[in-house]
Amino acid sequence: MEIAGLRLLVVGATGVIGGALTALAAERGARTAVAGRDPARLAAVAAAVGAGPGLRFDAYDLDGCAALASRAAAALGGLDAVVTAFGTVAFGRAEECSDAVDEHLLTVNALAPVAVLRGALAVLPPGGALAAVTGAVVSTPTAGMAGYGASKAALAAWLDAVRLEQRRHRITVLDARLPHLDTGFAGRAVAGQAPRLPAGADLPAYLAALLDGLRTGAARLEAGAPGGGPLLSR
Ligand SMILES: NC(=O)c1ccc[n+]([C@@H]2O[C@H](COP(=O)([O-])OP(=O)(O)OC[C@H]3O[C@@H](n4cnc5c(N)ncnc54)[C@H](OP(=O)(O)O)[C@@H]3O)[C@@H](O)[C@H]2O)c1
Structure with a gap:
């Protein structure tokens, strides 16, 4: 899979990571469709990459999440790859948090990206790629972030199982x-x-590695190269 000509949907393109990934992919010749919640930021990112009208969605509308890939495929004449880059966070010790906050984290960070990616499975051809931004918190449990970590770990576990299921579909x-x-x-x-x-890690280096991971069919991107740089593994 090459980035030039790739038909790519970025869900959460209104965020900093999603917006920068969209811009980088477009710069490298991908044809992008973009989805986001905030209408003004969505219109701006769509206009910047010539993506036509952006696709509005909210994580709480799981049917809407599931339909994004087919809407993007209709706009682009097919779809090769989907990246989810949206999410939310809460901080505090477990006893200070609430069921309502945990429900919010699990909906936005796990159920909604799962719905987007499940919808994409009905659309992607063999050779296609799914990707989701989870977080280092999946590998490194972190005090004060139990609900956030649990929501990202749930998404990561889903990705691990689906990777096995999809192997024969390439x-x-x-x-x-x-x-x-x-x-x-x-x-x-x-x-x-x-x-x-x-201090924050090198965003451009991680975005370039994410695109490289899509291109090469990598299974995981994390910090791990010498100096804390991005490391891709299969
Ligand atoms: N920044 C980090 O250090 C870091 C590290 C690891 C992983 N991540 C993950 O990267 C992702 C993006 O983070 P970011 O750093 O780019 O932050 P950001 O700029 O705040 O982006 C958050 C994105 O999530 C979207 N979003 C939030 N709630 C939503 C909802 N209910 N429905 C639909 N969209 C919703 C926002 O949409 P609108 O702007 O349209 O409202 C925005 O596109 C998150 O999943 C985060 O967990 C971030």
């Missing part, structure tokens, strides 16, 4: 366990306050 599944990046995400938490965070 659809690859990439789990992007990105480390902390200075996108302002932690400052937009729905509950609690972020602890002191380390």
Whole structure:
């Protein structure tokens, strides 16, 4: 799979990571469809990459999430790859959090991306690729982020099983366990306050690695190269 000419749907293109990934993919010749919640940011990112009208969605509308890939395929004349890059976070010790916050995290970070990616399975041809931005928290349990970590781990477990299921259909599944990046995400938490965070990792390097992971059919992207750089594995 080559990035030039790739028909790519980025869901969560209104976010910092999704927007930058969309821009990089378009710069490398991909034909992108973009989905997001905020109408103004969606219109801006769609216009920037010539993606036509963006696809509006909300994580709480799971049927709408499931329909995104087929809507993108209709717009692009087919679809080769889908990346989910949306999510939300909350901070605080477990006893300070609530069922309502955990339900929110599990809906936005697990149920909604699963619905998007399940919808994509009905559309992608053999050789296609799915990817989801989970987070380093899946590999490194982190105090004060139990609900967030659980929601991302649920998504990661789904990706691992679907990767096995799709092997014979030649659809690859990439789990992007990105480390902390200075996108302002932690400052937009729905509950609690972020602890002191380390310096953000190199966003352009991780985005380039994510596209490389799609291109090569990698299974996981995480920090691990010497110096904390991105490492892709199969
Ligand atoms: N930044 C980091 O350090 C880091 C590290 C690892 C993983 N991640 C993951 O990367 C993803 C993107 O984060 P980011 O850093 O780019 O932060 P961001 O700029 O705040 O992006 C968050 C994205 O999620 C979308 N979103 C939130 N709630 C939604 C809902 N109910 N329905 C639909 N869309 C919703 C936002 O949509 P609107 O803008 O349209 O409202 C936006 O596109 C998240 O899944 C996050 O967990 C981030």
